[in-house]
Structures are given as structure tokens and as C-alpha cells.
Amino acid sequence: MFLSWLCGLQHDLNLRQTSYVTRIEWIKADARNTNMKIDVRWYYRSEESIGGHRQFHGSKEVFLSYHFDVQSADTVEARCTVHSSKSYTKLNAIENDDFFYRFEYNSFTGAFNPDRVAMFIAVPWGWCVL
Template sequence: MGGRRQFHGAKELFLSDHYDVQSAHTIEGKCIVHTFKNYTKLENVGAEDYFCRFEYKAATGGFTPDRVAVYCKCEMPYNPDDLMVQCDGCKDWFHPNCLRMSIEEAKKVENFLCSDCSSDDDGKHSHNSAVEPKRRKK
């Protein structure tokens, strides 16, 4: 894996077995580190809220887990910073950009069928009311 990736959230931290000594003067404040699952369930994410879904082993340079679920046509893991829309047919999640849809358009979608499901169901693709951003992992 090695380092920060596109799907890592801005508030994502890595649990590690590496320890270091720091001056108390470098501490800016206290934060709350949630599990990934609990973070995605938060109604309001505060400035002190962060999350962790990976553990880094300094001795081996490896991450646990070494695999995560992927979504969308781009097959990227979920980033809670990015809006996603859910297909009413297959229940998979998609980035608006990957669907050639603006964020504004995506927020107005009431019922959404991905291209695979809409070809099965001949266009129940409606753009009427708002959807919430993806806030939970499958």
C-alpha cells in the first residue's frame, strides 16, 4: 500500500505500533479517533473527530487490512469526504463524477439506476429530490 492514497479521507489516521517521543509543546489539543464504521454513522463531524480503518506495522511496513471493499465504476474504496449516490437496483454506490453528473445534479436525484440496472429496467432514472451523501459503508 505505502502512504496516503486518493481514497484516504482528510481526517483519516493510521493506527501504528511505532512510538516516538514528542515535546508537550507540540500538542495542539485533544481529538476523538473513531472506528471507520462509527465515523461514517456520525450525524455531524466535528473539528475534533477523526477516524482510523487501517493499522500500520512499522517493522514490516504493512497495513492491516490489506484489502478493502471497492465501489463505483472506478473501483475505489470509500472516502467519506466524497459524495456518492446509491443505485436503487443493485444498491452499489457511485461517484457523481464517474457518472458524468455534477454534485448539484447528484444531490437532486430521487431515484437512481446505474447503467447496468437501467438497461434491465428501461430508464426509471429520475432527478427529482435530494439524496444524502454516502455516510455508511456497505
């Protein structure tokens, strides 16, 4: 079963072209509710990972990392949805704010979990799994 988390697109102070994708883990406020902070878990895009973009990475694929951070709630630009790869393939229409993930990513070591992907190729007698 896929759990739906609150995810957000966050801007960068360096005025990066694309927004960061985060999973919001916790929302906190001070006593007056004026200084909202969020605990986030970062998703990485393939071009941000060690090893870079590979042929089998999807254009809307992100990797859930072990990188946690505290950010100002003001950095959230919009809400987005990060689907499992299975639920993403079942979408009738893919919107700009739809992403999917198959891997967890360790940004310190560059390791992925799982570290392998089943690949299906068409052969004259049917399909073959590599």
C-alpha cells in the first residue's frame, strides 16, 4: 500500500530554474504561529545524484534521500504529489506537479536502495527479464 505524504516544491535562494521536491515530515510553529518551520526529507533528481542521469531514469523520477533538514515554511512554492512508480503508471493524466520514485538514495555514498532494477526487453518469443 502506498502512503500519501504531503510533498512540496521549494524554491532555492540561488534562483535555481527547477524547484526542489521535498516530503514534509513535520510542521512546527512558534507560540504566536508567526514563524512556521517544516522538517523535510529531500528528493533528488537524477542529474543531482552521484553518477548523474541514466538512460532508465524517467524525466519525472525523483529519489527519496536520507537527507533531512529544517526549512522555513515560506520556501514552499506549491504542493506536489510523489507517486510510487506503480501508481504513477496508472495515472490517466500526468500533471506538472506529479512525480514518481522507485529508489531511496544516500546522498553521502551515492548508493541506491534497491540497487538493481528489473528490465524487460521484447524478444521474438515474448518478453525477457534481465
